[in-house]
Amino acid sequence: MKNQKETLIQIFIILTITLTGFNLITSAADIYTRSKNAPYIFYGESFIPLRATLQNESRIGYVTDQDITSIAPLQRFLQIQYALAPTILDTKNLNQHYILLNCSDEKISIEIIKKFHLKPLKRNSFGVILAENTGH
Amino acid sequence: MLYIFGYLLSFCNGLLIFNLITTKTSIHPLLKFIFSFGLGMIISAHIIFYTLVVFGQLIPFFLILINLSILSYLLYQQKQTPKTLLAWGIPNDTILNINLSIFILVLATLLLKASLFPYGGWDAWAIWNLKARFIFLGADQWKNMLDPVLMHTNNHYPFLLPLMNAWIWCFGNTASHWVPLTTSVIFALLLPMLLGLSLYITTKHKFSFIPAFLMAFLPLYQLLSISQYADLLVAFYLLCIFTCFHMANEQKSPSLFFLTGIFCGSISFIKDEGLVSSILIAVLITFSIFTNKNITNEKNKILKNFILGSGLALIPAVFFNIFIRPENLRFINGLTSTSDPTSWQRLLFTIAAYFIEILKLNWQGLWFIILGGILLSFKTLYKTNTQKLIINFLICYLTIITINYFINTHYPISFWINTSLNRILMTLVPTLLFMTFYSIFLSQNKKG
Numbered sequence: 240m241k242n243q244k245e246t247l248i249q250i251f252i253i254l255t256i257t258l259t260g261f262n263l264i265t266s267a268a269d270i271y272t273r274s275k276n277a278p279y280i281f282y283g284e285s286f287i288p289l290r291a292t293l294q295n296e297s298r299i300g301y302v303t304d305q306d307i308t309s310i311a312p313l314q315r316f317l318q319i320q321y322a323l324a325p326t327i328l329d330t331k332n333l334n335q336h337y338i339l340l341n342c343s344d345e346k347i348s349i350e351i352i353k354k355f356h357l358k359p360l361k362r363n364s365f366g367v368i369l370a371e372n373t374g375h
Numbered sequence: 376m377l378y379i380f381g382y383l384l385s386f387c388n389g390l391l392i393f394n395l396i397t398t399k400t401s402i403h404p405l406l407k408f409i410f411s412f413g414l415g416m417i418i419s420a421h422i423i424f425y426t427l428v429v430f431g432q433l434i435p436f437f438l439i440l441i442n443l444s445i446l447s448y449l450l451y452q453q454k455q456t457p458k459t460l461l462a463w464g465i466p467n468d469t470i471l472n473i474n475l476s477i478f479i480l481v482l483a484t485l486l487l488k489a490s491l492f493p494y495g496g497w498d499a500w501a502i503w504n505l506k507a508r509f510i511f512l513g514a515d516q517w518k519n520m521l522d523p524v525l526m527h528t529n530n531h532y533p534f535l536l537p538l539m540n541a542w543i544w545c546f547g548n549t550a551s552h553w554v555p556l557t558t559s560v561i562f563a564l565l566l567p568m569l570l571g572l573s574l575y576i577t578t579k580h581k582f583s584f585i586p587a588f589l590m591a592f593l594p595l596y597q598l599l600s601i602s603q604y605a606d607l608l609v610a611f612y613l614l615c616i617f618t619c620f621h622m623a624n625e626q627k628s629p630s631l632f633f634l635t636g637i638f639c640g641s642i643s644f645i646k647d648e649g650l651v652s653s654i655l656i657a658v659l660i661t662f663s664i665f666t667n668k669n670i671t672n673e674k675n676k677i678l679k680n681f682i683l684g685s686g687l688a689l690i691p692a693v694f695f696n697i698f699i700r701p702e703n704l705r706f707i708n709g710l711t712s713t714s715d716p717t718s719w720q721r722l723l724f725t726i727a728a729y730f731i732e733i734l735k736l737n738w739q740g741l742w743f744i745i746l747g748g749i750l751l752s753f754k755t756l757y758k759t760n761t762q763k764l765i766i767n768f769l770i771c772y773l774t775i776i777t778i779n780y781f782i783n784t785h786y787p788i789s790f791w792i793n794t795s796l797n798r799i800l801m802t803l804v805p806t807l808l809f810m811t812f813y814s815i816f817l818s819q820n821k822k823g
Contacts, residue, residue, distance in 0.1 A: 244751070248751055248818070251748065252585065254747075255585050258589060258741075262588075262593045263480075266484050266592045267484070269488070269594045270484060270491070273488070274491060279493065281493070281494045314497070317500065317528070320505065320525075321501070321504065321508065324508040324513075325508060325509045325517070325520075327519055327525065
């Protein structure tokens with residue numbers, strides 16, 4: 240009975256070693272596949288140049304026509320928040336000196352700029368516009 | 376490159392403090408090395424926390440000065456004690472040397488994967504590293520990270536990991552995204568090392584490092600580790616607690632119980648799950664000390680040391696929860712809510728989710744090894760105090776997690792399960808592997 244259990248433990252250890260080898264191979268394959276994929280793009284990176292302008296702003300407005308509770312727009316919003324921290328992106332109170340307009344179509348952003356008499360300052364490669372609220 | 380000095384300074388302080396408090400104990404130098412790094416990072420992070428509370432902001436120069444002053448004082452103290460700081464050199468142990476060299480491969484895979492994923496996963500840039508940026512760049516406005524507007528970033532979470540990264544940033548004056556990446560790679564490397572070493576030291580079994588490599592080469596472990604999440608820290612410090620407790624029990628060492636207490640208290644400031652674990656383990660260890668018949672003469676001293684260590688390390692979490700923590704806007708009590716009531720189906724779904732999760736292919740059979748190991752070592756599974764502590768902890772912890780899933784109806788249960796269950800289980804994997812293989816090797820050694 241004791242010998243039987245000892246054999247079982249030995250089989251168990253061999254199985255664990257085999258699985259470890261399998262994990263190593265799949266890990267290498269995983270790295271290879273990921274390196275062949277398109278390079279990782281961090282959306283927030285293109286907002287880093289705005290930091291200099293917003294250096295003294297603890298809070299700016301954030302306007303979007305997208306549903307911020309759904310995954311993709313929320314991901315974009317949070318990545319911009321990361322890039323611009325410690326400045327807070329406020330989606331609720333837009334009565335701020337600077338407003339960041341991130342709409343699905345740039346035309347919508349321009350319409351908002353005209354409607355609220357904002358002064359566009361900068362635009363990045365994704366069509367996101369930083370505007371100044373001159374009436375603030 | 377300057378950032379390396381941050382890690383080094385924390386390590387040196389950790390090592391010297393470790394040496395100072397554990398004068399009458401014998402610990403393997405490599406294990407001492409790992410514990411020291413973990414301890415040093417906790418101390419540096421806690422110093423930042425107190426600086427934030429007292430001065431209202433992070434002052435890099437001041438923080439480096441405090442850490443250097445501590446180092447100087449500890450070096451002076453070290454000169455007064457005859458104990459060797461760390462036995463340098465290659466250990467005269469073939470099994471250990473072979474296994475340690477395999478860790479170079481672990482490091483290589485972790486670095487390669489991390490470099491493909493430099494900003495980490497969702498929670499890294501949305502929660503942990505975002506908090507670190509507020510702390511480091513926010514000056515006296517750092518508390519803005521707790522603003523209700525930032526509810527998407529889980530602003531109510533504690534922040535030990537962000538403090539660690541903010542500390543390292545002090546050495547370069549910029550909030551480089553390479554620092555959180557490096558921190559996660561270091562902990563991801565040290566965790567399997569700690570697992571393998573503690574098994575090897577306690578059982579002397581030639582295959583002690585196999586479970587460590589089984590976990591370290593698992594793509595899911597690597598992915599979750601390099602995602603720069605705080606769960607890795609919970610996993611690391613949980614294993615620190617159990618291995619330290621094991622040695623403290625074996626050597627009946629009050630100073631090792633003090634260290635166990637420090638690790639136990641510290642996990643309370645990593646995550647909410649850490650706070651739950653911390654309280655649970657503190658209660659279980661206190662009970663274990665009380666009922667331990669092998670400890671007679673020094674029972675009071677051991678208990679005092681453990682409570683003192685836990686208490687000291689718990690201060691940031693207690694202070695945060697009483698004075699700083701904003702309201703958790705992601706909590707709805709499903710038991711009392713009429714709009715989002717909980718249901719028995721929710722509970723059944725949660726229980727079923729555990730079984731579905733462990734059957735998932737991305738675990739690559741790891742849970743079969745753990746369950747198989749538990750079955751094989753069933754008779755020796757609940758023998759030592761450490762085994763009892765781990766099993767009692769796991770049962771209570773998983774029950775609490777399940778109740779939380781059941782009660783908190785802010786999100787549909789499928790959301791909680793999909794976004795957090797694999798991470799929660801992964802934090803328990805190193806401890807489970809330690810317990811399982813310790814029991815197996817123990818039963819083999821007894822026969823031998």
